[in-house]
Amino acid sequence: MRSLILAFTLIFSLSGLVRSQETTEKINKAITEGNASSLSVHFNSSLDISLPDIDQTMSSAHATQVMKNFFKENPPKSYKVNHVGSSREATKYIIGTYKSENKSFKVYALLKLNDNKYLIVQLQFEEE
Numbered sequence: 001m002r003s004l005i006l007a008f009t010l011i012f013s014l015s016g017l018v019r020s021q022e023t024t025e026k027i028n029k030a031i032t033e034g035n036a037s038s039l040s041v042h043f044n045s046s047l048d049i050s051l052p053d054i055d056q057t058m059s060s061a062h063a064t065q066v067m068k069n070f071f072k073e074n075p076p077k078s079y080k081v082n083h084v085g086s087s088r089e090a091t092k093y094i095i096g097t098y099k100s101e102n103k104s105f106k107v108y109a110l111l112k113l114n115d116n117k118y119l120i121v122q123l124q125f126e127e128e
Helices: 002-033 036-040 060-073
Strands: 043-051 054-059 078-086 091-099 104-114 117-127
Touching: 002 036, 002 078, 002 091, 002 104, 002 117, 036 060, 043 060, 054 060, 060 117
Parallel strands: 043 117
Antiparallel strands: 043 054, 078 091, 091 104, 104 117
16 A cells, blocks of 8 residues: 555656756746746746846736847847756746847746746846
């Protein structure tokens, strides 16, 4: 009986790990492509957005428009993931470098577990 419980625990733990890895991969792909619509699928209902000209908490719908404008003004030339990690409080983070034609940005994304899904609660593009 113990081995059966242990097996189920291991399976659920691994499925959660795979799901969170898939989420970070989809987020990174959306940033690489400059695709605000794909990125917004991973937004929490409200989130903190920090860009060179904006720093505020907003709804996911507003954040989607803001990111569409950002990607339009700064189309992607390249995006490199520098680090992906997690903490004990059911959070994950992504640190990367986003380059447009004329500018370079350090990217920070903080994801929090919400209803068994990791959602972006903070997104920051800091000009280097």
